[in-house]
Amino acid sequence: MDDIEHIPKQIKLVDDNGRRLDGRRLDELRPIRIEAGVLKRPDGSAYIEWGGNRVLAAVYGPREAHPRHLQDPARALVQCRYNMAPFSVSDRKRPGPDRRSVEISKVVSEAFSAVVFTEQFPRTSVDVYIEVLQAEAGTRCAGITAASVALADAGIPMRDLIASCASGKIAGQVALDLNKEEDNFGDADCPTAIVARTGEIVLLQMDGHLTEDEFDRAMKLSMDAIRRINEMQRDALRRRYAVTAMDEALGGDAA
């Protein structure tokens, strides 16, 4: 380990003009594109491109919870599966759940349980599938952002959309939305998911170390970015359903 410790320090993650490796400023997001309702079979779906990340999310339910002993007579379960395609990373990823994806699945399920009106559908399960097709740091944030749109697309009642973004520390400076190099060679990465309307935190993780002051600044960056991402989520849903709404209004009289 010691023999490679010196390598990261040689990579200059932020140049003298405060620009990062991909030309972004410290508080800038990678380009994001979201599309709602891209699949036919599931009840709801969404696709997101976030920098080099490409993630597909699908939602089924509410449907009968299986296995039966998991059913909760008072509320619905929100079961999430985060999965990375073998071809999503440069070295082939061994398929199947591993320690990392099981953890992400768990924390994402818990994040969505906080916003879905689970008490309306006792004994059922809402199944969320997040499939990472191409990964470039920040896949859990991209996955949560897409899955949230997919849940709305599936017509699942929920308090609000969740949006997610990471911030961290690179080359000793607090920065938003780390890319692959910054994630690998940076000092800290801190993914956050927030209920946009109330600012409630539903997911908060950290890899690395931040001082209290750095953490506060990182959170502020994430919070601001999440508001912008939330607007993109809403746009994606409006684009998908705008035609419906307009025609519904016009066709209402005719039909």
Add this chain to the structure above:
Amino acid sequence: MSDFAATREVVIPGELIDSNGLKPGEGTYADSGRVYAAQLGIVARRDGLVSVIPLGGRYIPRADDEVIGHVVDLGPSHWLLDINSPYPAPLHATESPWRVDFGDTARFMDIGDSAICRVLQVDETKRVQVTMQDPELHKIDGGQIVEVSPSKVPRVLGRGGSMIQLIKSYTKVQGFVGQNGRIWIDGNPEDVMIATRAIHLVEEHAQASGLTEAVNAFLKDAYGQGA
């Protein structure tokens, strides 16, 4: 018209839809005196109530809904029906139109059979019970079952049942539209096929303006060429 459109905006979960003291209706929730959308759908304001009409989602059974169920399991004194919802619906032998001896349920309906039934009750844990105790409720013999999204059922029916009447008058098929999105149609195979296509037309263009005219034109065309 613009006024009409203004009351029909699409809302996304978490969107503020009222802060003027309207009561929260279905598909909404209240938080400190304001009403927010809980579901993706279209806003409807009526009788001091603001609600969201969903544009998708599963069928959730309610008492008195008439639905089409498929028998998926048998008990000695009940059938278990799949009513296209997250909850299976048991039909007890005493709620059937027949006198069923204990253990003799399979003689009347077996796995794979379908029936038109009514939701008798739904309790707070969403335990459903259905009944067939009504002359218009019956086991389905022959015909076809078409499935549409449950949220599109009002469109298939049309205002006061006008759309389904239109389809029935052209195709001369018998039919029944279940609230759970299952539609039974029976008649001449050609007529059933045309009716099925008309229903899919309605489902695909559920939002289109002039839908009735489009369906009318489709049916006229189908029969004009056939004659």
